[in-house]
Amino acid sequence: MNVLVVEDDVDIAELVAFNLERQGWECGLVHHGSEGWGQIQRQCPDLVILDVMLPGMDGMQIFRAMKENEMTRGIPVIFMTARGELEDRLEGLSLGADDYVTKPFSPKELVLRVRNVLNRAKAGAAQLVVRGGRMVLDKNTLAATLDGAPLELTTAEFKLLAYLMEHPGKVQERGELQNILFGYADTTQSRALDTHVKRLRQKLGDYSACIGTERGVGYYFTPEIEK
Numbered sequence: 001m002n003v004l005v006v007e008d009d010v011d012i013a014e015l016v017a018f019n020l021e022r023q024g025w026e027c028g029l030v031h032h033g034s035e036g037w038g039q040i041q042r043q044c045p046d047l048v049i050l051d052v053m054l055p056g057m058d059g060m061q062i063f064r065a066m067k068e069n070e071m072t073r074g075i076p077v078i079f080m081t082a083r084g085e086l087e088d089r090l091e092g093l094s095l096g097a098d099d100y101v102t103k104p105f106s107p108k109e110l111v112l113r114v115r116n117v118l119n120r121a122k123a124g125a126a127q128l129v130v131r132g133g134r135m136v137l138d139k140n141t142l143a144a145t146l147d148g149a150p151l152e153l154t155t156a157e158f159k160l161l162a163y164l165m166e167h168p169g170k171v172q173e174r175g176e177l178q179n180i181l182f183g184y185a186d187t188t189q190s191r192a193l194d195t196h197v198k199r200l201r202q203k204l205g206d207y208s209a210c211i212g213t214e215r216g217v218g219y220y221f222t223p224e225i226e227k
Contacts, residue, residue, distance in 0.1 A: 001046045001047070002025070002027075002043070002045045002047075003025050003026065003027050003028070003046065003048075004028045004039060004040060004047070004049070005029050005030070005048075006031075006033065006039075006040075006050050006062065007030075007031065007080060008031045009051075010031060012080075019107040019111055020111070023115070028043070033056040033057030033059070033061070033062060036050070036057070037062045037065055040072055040075070041069070044071060046118060047077075047117060047118055048078070049077075049078045049080060049101070049114070050062060050063060050077050050079055050080065051080045052079060052081050052082075059080075060095075063077055063079075063095060063097065064095070067096065076098040076117045076120070078099045079097050079100040079101070080101050080103055080105075081100055081101075081102055098117045099117055128140045130162050130165045132165040132223040133210055133224060134146055134147050134225075135151075135161075137158065144161070146204065151203060151204075152203070153203065156196055157196060157199065157200045159180055159181060160180065160181060160200060161200060161211075161221075164221035167220075167221070168220075168221050169220060169222060170220060171218050171220045172220060173218040174193060174219075176218070177193055177218060181193065197211060207225060210222055210225045
């Protein structure tokens, strides 16, 4: 795991790095806000520990920039604040920060908070990957594979397949699937739903039977289908 510490106080930054590296995490240090933002974009670390008061670009500005950037918005952030900066802590959490550490801090508390945030981020990333039978779908990149080979799916086909795979063996009613694909259920969309299923089955080849039909009700996913 790679952690980037953006903190203008060199002593504090080095203390943070020392305690994190003792746990086996790689740790980079930046002491200027604008340089920190540049490093975040270049490196895309697993976690950013971000001081609020920074020269050039303060922590809140960096955090907002991260959330507006597709490449960095998913990176977890722990704010570091002085004990009296309650408003900063509340603002950071309201904007979506994952946690905060108050200076002066306990090294044990720091390590615990970092570990908890990294574990939550890892669990969240795992939830973006859907696995079923011979297929793997990555909801973050919309990439799909069958037996390790890439599947070329449209966005609608991906959404339909992912939803069915997330509820294996359970029949999903047509209206629910129409909501997933089109945002609403309508009998006029019935043919469109069936067309998506037909094309998806064609792309799955000998694994097409994994998508079953409950006549008059809807469709379901069965992962264990023989080649």
